Structure formats: structure tokens, C-alpha cells
Amino acid sequence: MEQENAVRRFRDAIRIKTDWPRGAGEGDREAEAPLRRFQDFLAESYPSFHRATERRVLSPYSVLYRWPGIGPGTEAPVLVLAHYDVVPVEKEKWTCDPFGAELKDGFVYGRGTQDMKGILVALLEAAEELARRGFRPRRDIWFAFGGDEERTGITGAMRSAGWFREKGLRFSWVLDEGSSVVLNQIPGVEKPLALFSIEEKGFLSLELSAAQKPGHASKPPRVQAAAVLARALLRLSRRPFPCRLISTVESFYSRLSLLASGVPALTMGHPRLLGPLFFSLFATGPQAEAMFRTTLAMTQLAGSSADNVMPSEVRAVINLRLLRPRTVDGAIEFVKRAIGDERVSVKIYGMGNDPVPPNPEHTRLSGPGWKEMESAVNRVFPDAEVLPFIMTATTDSRHYRDLAGGIFRFSPFKLSPADSGGVHGHDERLSLDNFFRAISFYTALFESL
Ligand SMILES: [Zn+2]
Numbered sequence: 033m034e035q036e037n038a039v040r041r042f043r044d045a046i047r048i049k050t051d052w053p054r055g056a057g058e059g060d061r062e063a064e065a066p067l068r069r070f071q072d073f074l075a076e077s078y079p080s081f082h083r084a085t086e087r088r089v090l091s092p093y094s095v096l097y098r099w100p101g102i103g104p105g106t107e108a109p110v111l112v113l114a115h116y117d118v119v120p121v122e123k124e125k126w127t128c129d130p131f132g133a134e135l136k137d138g139f140v141y142g143r144g145t146q147d148m149k150g151i152l153v154a155l156l157e158a159a160e161e162l163a164r165r166g167f168r169p170r171r172d173i174w175f176a177f178g179g180d181e182e183r184t185g186i187t188g189a190m191r192s193a194g195w196f197r198e199k200g201l202r203f204s205w206v207l208d209e210g211s212s213v214v215l216n217q218i219p220g221v222e223k224p225l226a227l228f229s230i231e232e233k234g235f236l237s238l239e240l241s242a243a244q245k246p247g248h249a250s251k252p253p254r255v256q257a258a259a260v261l262a263r264a265l266l267r268l269s270r271r272p273f274p275c276r277l278i279s280t281v282e283s284f285y286s287r288l289s290l291l292a293s294g295v296p297a298l299t300m301g302h303p304r305l306l307g308p309l310f311f312s313l314f315a316t317g318p319q320a321e322a323m324f325r326t327t328l329a330m331t332q333l334a335g336s337s338a339d340n341v342m343p344s345e346v347r348a349v350i351n352l353r354l355l356r357p358r359t360v361d362g363a364i365e366f367v368k369r370a371i372g373d374e375r376v377s378v379k380i381y382g383m384g385n386d387p388v389p390p391n392p393e394h395t396r397l398s399g400p401g402w403k404e405m406e407s408a409v410n411r412v413f414p415d416a417e418v419l420p421f422i423m424t425a426t427t428d429s430r431h432y433r434d435l436a437g438g439i440f441r442f443s444p445f446k447l448s449p450a451d452s453g454g455v456h457g458h459d460e461r462l463s464l465d466n467f468f469r470a471i472s473f474y475t476a477l478f479e480s481l
Contacts, residue, residue, distance in 0.1 A: 034161075035468065038153075038157045038467070038468075038471065039135070039140070039464060039467070041077050041153055041157070042133075042140060042145075042149070042150065042153045042154075042467060043133035043135065043140060043142075044073065044077070044133075045070070045073065045116075045144075045149045045152070045153050046131065046133035046140065046142035046143070046144055046145060046149055047131055047132070047133050047142075048066050048069055048070050048073060049066050049131050050066045050067055050070055050116055050117045050118050050144070050179065051117070051118050051119065051120045051121065051143065052117060052120070052180070052182070052183060054120070058093075058187055064092040064093075067092040067093060067116070067117065067179040068092045070116045070179070071089060071092070071095050071116075074095070074156065074177075075087070077156070077160075078156050078159070078160040079160075080160050080161075080163040080164040081097075081099075081156060081159045081160045081163045083163070084099060084163040084168070085097040085098060085099045085100075085163075085175075086098045086100070090191060090192060090195060091179075091187065091188075091191065092179055093178060093179035093180045093187040093188035093191070094176070094177070094178055094179065094187070094188045094189070094191055094192045095176075095177050096174065096175065096176050096177075096192060096195070097174065097175040098172055098173075098174050098175075099159070099163075099168075099169055099172065099173040099174075099175070100168070100172055101168065101169045101170050101171040101172045101173070101481075102168045102169070102170065103169075103170035103171050105171075107170060107171040107204065108171070108202060108203060108204035108437070109171055109172035109173065109174055109201070109203055109204065110171065110172075110173050110174070110203060110204055110205055110206070110207070110401070110481055111173075111174045111175075111176060111196075111203040111205075111206045111207070111432065111435075111436065112155060112173065112174070112175050112176075112206075112207050112208075113175075113176050113177075113178070113189070113206060113207065113208040113209075113427075113428050113429055113432070114148055114151055114152040114155065114175070114177050114178075114208075114209065115148060115152075115177065115178040115179065115180075115181035115182070115185075115188065115189075115209075115428055116144075116149060116152060116177055116178070116179055117178070117179045117180055117181055117182050117183075117188075118143045118144035118147065118149070118182065119143070119147070119182045119456050121143050121458075122458065125458040126458050126459055127458075127459055128141050128142075128459065129142075130142055130143045130460075131143060133145075138463055138464050138465065139461040139462065139463050139464070140461060140462055140464065140467070141459060141460070141461045142460065142461070143460055144460070145454075145460050145461055145462035146443070146445065146452070146454065146455050146460055146461075146462050147209070147455045147456065147460070148209045148443070150445075150462045150466070150467055150470065151209055151443055151444075151470060152177065153467075154444075154467060154470035154471045154473075154474060155175075155470070155474040157471045157474075158471050158472075158473075158474035158475040158477075158478060159474070159478060161475065162475065162478055162479070167478075167479070169478060169481045170481060171204075171481055173478065173481055174196075174201075174203070176189065176192045176193075176196075178192065178428050181427070181428045184382070184383060185428045185430075185431055186383070188428070189428035189429075189431040189432070190431045192431075193431040193432050193435060196432075196435055197434075197435065201435070202435055202436070202437075203432070203435055203436045203437070204400045204401065204436070204437050204438075205400040205401035205436055205437055205438045205439065205440065206429055206432050206435070206436040206438070206439045206440070207401075207405070207439075207440045207441075207442065207477075208427045208428060208429035208439065208440070208441050209427060209441060209442075209443050210227075210228075210229040210423050210427060210440070210441025210442045210443055211227035211228070211229045211421050211423065211441065211442060211443070212226075212227065212442070212443045212444070212445045212446070212447050212452075213225065213226045213227070213409075213413050213416050213444070213445065213446040213447065214227060214446075214447060214448075215446060215447065215448045216448060216449070217449060218288065218292075219296070220292045220293065220294070220296045220297075221288065221291050221292050222291075223291055223415060223416065223417050224413060224415055224416040224417070224446060225288075225291075225416065225417055225418075225419055226409045226413055226416040226417065226418045226419070226442075227419055227420075227421035227442070228394070228405060228418060228419070228420055228421060228440050228441075228442050229421045229422055229423035229440070229441035229442065230280055230390040230391065230394040230395065230420050230421070230422075230438065230439070230440065230441075231278075231280050231356070231387065231388055231389055231390040231422050231423065231439075232387065232388040232422070232423040232426065232427060232429070232430055232439070232441065233322075233326075233353040233354055233355055233356075233387050233422065233423065233424050233425075233426075234352075234353065234354030234355075234356075234358070234359070234360065234363075234384070234385050234386045234387040234388075235351075235352075235353060235354070235384060235385050235426045236351070236352040236353075236354060236360050236363055236364075236380070236384035236385075237331075237349055237350070237351045237352070237380070237381040237382050237384070238349070238350050238352070238364065238367060238378055238379065238380060238381055239347055239348070239349050239378075239379045239380075239381040240261060240264055240265075240347065240348045240349075240350065240371070240376055240377070240378055241261070241345050241346065241347040241348075241376070241377050241379075242257040242258075242260040242261045242264075242345070242346055242347075242375055242376050242377075243257060243344060243345045243377075244256060244257040244342065244343070244344065244345075245342075245344070246341070246342050246343065246344035247342045248340075248341075248342065249339075249340045249341060249342055250340075252342060256342075257335075257343065257345065257346045258335055258343075258346045260373065260375050260376060261346045261347070261348055261376060263373065264348075264371040264373055264376045265330060265348060267370055267371055267372065267373075268328060268330075268350070268367065268370050268371065269330075271370040272325060272328070273325045273326035273327070273328065273355070273358065273363075273366065274325060275308075275311040275315060275321075275324040275325045276324065276325065276355060277303050277304065277310070277324070278355065278356050278422070279390070279392065279395045280390050280394075280395050280420050280421070280422050281323050281324065281422060282303055282304070282395075283395040283396070283397075283419075283420045284323075284419050284420055284421055284422070285300045285301070285303055285314075286300070286301050286303075287397075287417070287419045287420070288300050288419065289301030291417055299313055299314075300314075311324055322353065322424040323422055323424065324355070325355055326352055326353065326354050326355045326358045326363060326366075327352065327353045327424075328350055328351075328352050328367075329350065329351045329352075330348060330349075330350050331349050331350065331351045332347075332348060332349035333346075333347075333348045333349075334346065334347050334348075349381055350367075352367075353424055353425075354386065354387050355387065356387040356389055357387075358387070359386045359387075360380075360384040360385065360386055364378060364380070385426075385430055388429075388430050388433045388439065390420070390438070390439075391437060391438035391439075393438070394420060394438050395420055397418070397420065399437075399438055400437040400438045401437075401438060401440060404477060404480045404481060405418075405440055405442070405477070406418050407476070407480060408444075408473050408474075408476040408477040408480065409444075409473070411472070411473075411476045412444065412469050412472045412473045412476060413444075413446060413469070416446075423441045427441050429441060443470075444469060444470045444473035444474070445462070445466040445469065445470060446465075446466060446469065447466075451463075
């Protein structure tokens with residue numbers, strides 16, 4: 033019965049359409065209404081949790097909770113993050129209603145089931161039940177839920193972080209969504225791997241443009257802006273950022289080598305000895321390469337709006353994910369040098385941010401929160417091996433980098449490669465098994481705090 037109610041609340045959460053309408057701006061009441069409704073939904077659905085905590089709504093994009101600890105107050109608080117906005121859908125490509133929360137073959141289908149209402153609801157189910165039983169944590173647990181993570185986090189997480197900064201609050205560690213328990217993703221490794229992403233790559237979009245005199249397409253100049261820009265893009269694709277072994281990835285492979293056998297075990301365990309050979313052995317696909325270098329994706333390309341008009345400017349946008357120690361400034365320098373053509377202008381597009389390095393103790397499988405996180409995993413995923421990992425996408429947690437002794441980006445789901453396909457894609461779904469596992473994970477975790 034309790035499980036049934038939890039599933040009902042999960043499905044209700046999916047049905048609140050918190051995707052952001054294209055082109056809407058902050059303060060747009062119609063666009064913000066579902067975000068407010070979601071905040072109300074939490075208050076209505078989790079009464080014991082709301083009685084046990086102090087709630088502060090900063091805006092439709094941000095709601096904070098403090099679950100006061102009963103301990104002597106010597107332990108720094110812990111912060112748990114989640115977001116309730118979701119990415120838009122291409123409705124015609126779904127086989128079901130993306131906001132219908134259909135229950136089929138043991139899965140709930142819908143936008144946000146994995147990313148990340150499934151997590152947000154699971155952690156509140158856990159907290160609600162504990163609060164109902166009168167449980168109180170030793171130390172303060174804070175929660176910060178954001179409503180614009182899928183855009184920038186500027187209005188949600190960034191302002192929440194500012195609020196904590198203003199109050200002089202610091203956290204022992206922070207937990208946000210991230211990598212999960214993965215199955216069969218590395219050849220030769222049979223055990224499920226619980227991946228704690230302890231660091232996060234940086235983010236940077238650049239706009240490249242080349243200008244020319246506009247005019248009639250019947251009288252084109254000999255050197256055209258599109259060709260100049262194309263040459264720049266070609267040069268970038270021929271000169272990738274160099275591979276580099278950072279401490280988190282080195283630790284990941286050396287732990288992994290203990291689980292593998294034969295040649296892979298030997299090679300994984302000695303990346304420094306192998307030097308460049310290591311990268312040619314393991315940088316075999318986009319996923320692995322993203323761990324070894326700053327990546328560059330060419331995402332947008334535009335010229336004239338008519339087929340018979342010369343454009344005054346052609347532009348391309350490239351999106352980079354920065355691997356430590358490459359910074360925003362360093363990456364811009366690298367791109368300019370690789371292009372080597374002053375006719376191409378290179379400008380920051382939107383907001384960039386540097387990589388978020390790990391707490392070095394976390395690369396050694398210790399440090400703030402490691403024990404608590406690991407024992408919660410052991411209780412729920414007893415056959416899984418915990419490994420440090422790197423988040424190649426961005427999360428809200430980057431806005432809290434200066435407020436925490438360490439950050440874990442972990443989603444307590446057990447996923448095969450096929451299971452993760454729907455995140456930001458079509459037919460996103462979460463199995464009820466995973467939903468219940470997540471509740472157990474947060475129950476174990478909160479009990480230990
Ligand atoms: Zn997310």
C-alpha cells in the first residue's frame with residue numbers, strides 16, 4: 033500500500049508539466065505557474081517532512097528546506113540537491129504521452145522520470161517516512177531544489193547558493209544527480225559499478241563568425257565568409273585538445289583494473305607507465321574520450337536566410353566540455369590558435385564555467401561523505417563496486433563549488449546501456465525497481481547522517 037502511494041505521487045509529479053516554454057523569460061507568470069504548482073505539490077504530498085523541516089521558497093525556481101539535526105552541532109551540515117524542471121519533448125517522437133506518466137511493464141514512462149523527478153520524489157518518500165516515524169538526523173540536512181537546471185541554473189541554483197553564502201553556511205559535502213550504478217558497460221568487467229562522480233568538467237560555448245559585404249548572390253566575391261568559417265571548423269576538427277590523465281580518471285582505472293582480468297587488468301592498472309599507448313587503448317569511443325580530453329562539439333551553423341542572398345555574416349557555435357586544468361580562458365586561447373585566422377572572430381556565447389575539481393581525498397576513496405555514501409550503496413546494491421568517476425555533463429552542483437568540502441553526483445539507479453537512452457530523448461522511463469531502490473538508498477543515507 034505504501035509502495036502504491038509512492039508510485040502514485042511519482043506519477044503525479046511527472047504529470048506537472050515543468051518543461052520551460054521556448055522563448056519565455058523570467059517573470060513570465062504563465063511559464064512559472066507549473067513550477068509553483070510543483071512546489072505546492074511537494075508541500076501537500078509530504079506533510080510529515082514539511083512539519084519536521086523549515087521551508088523557504090526563494091522564487092518559483094528555488095525552494096530550500098532545513099531538516100534540523102539533534103546532534104551536538106559539531107558536524108557541518110550536508111546539502112542534497114535536485115531539480116524539478118525537465119527538458120522539452122518532441123511529442124510526435126514519443127510512443128506515449130510524455131506527461132501522462134503511463135505505467136507499463138513495470139516502468140513509469142514520462143519526461144523527468146530519470147532526470148530527475150524520480151530522484152526528487154524518491155528522496156522525499158524516504159524523508160517523509162523517516163519523519164513520520166519521528167526520526168531526526170544528527171546533523172542538519174539541507175535540501176535545495178531548483179526549477180531551471182536544464183537551462184542554466186542561474187535563477188534557481190545560483191541564487192540558492194548565493195543565499196547560503198550570505199548566511200555564511202558551508203556544507204561538509206553535497207549530493208546531486210549524476211552517474212549511476214552501471215551494468216555491462218565495460219568489457220571484461222562483470223560486477224555492477226556504482227560510479228560516484230566526484231568532479232565535473234567545465235562548460236563553454238563559443239560563437240565563431242566571419243563577415244563579408246552582403247549582396248546579390250549573382251555576384252559573389254572570390255573569397256566567401258562561409259569558406260573562411262568552414263576552413264576554421266576543419267582546422268579545429270584536425271586539432272583536438274590533447275589527452276590528459278587526471279587524478280579522478282587514473283583512480284577510476286586503477287580500481288577498475290582490480291575487477292578485470294588478463295591484459296585489460298594489467299593495462300588499466302598502469303596508465304602512467306603506458307603513456308600515450310594508454311589513450312590509444314582506451315579512448316575508443318566518445319564516452320571514454322570525454323574522460324581524457326576537453327571535447328569540442330560543433331552544434332550550430334547559420335548563414336543567410338534566403339537561398340539567393342549573400343549573408344553579411346556566417347556563424348557557428350561550438351560547445352566545449354573542459355577537462356581540468358583547462359580553463360575557460362585557456363580554451364579560448366587554444367581555439368584561437370588552432371583556427372589561426374584573424375578573419376574569424378571568437379566570442380563567448382552564454383555563460384562558461386571552469387571545471388570543478390574533486391576533493392583529493394575522494395580520489396582515494398575517503399574524505400567527507402564517502403563512508404556514508406558507500407554504506408548506503410552497499411545496503412541497496414550489495415554486489416556493486418564503488419568507483420570514483422567524472423561527470424562529463426553539467427549539474428546544478430557546480431554553483432555550490434565554494435560551499436562544500438566535496439560534491440557527489442550520483443543517481444541511485446541500476447541502469448543498463450539501454451535504460452539510459454531516454455534521458456533528454458524519447459520515451460524516457462524509470463523502472464519501479466529502480467524507483468524503490470532509490471527510496472531505500474536515501475533512507476539508508478539519511479539514517480546515517
Ligand atoms: Zn538533471
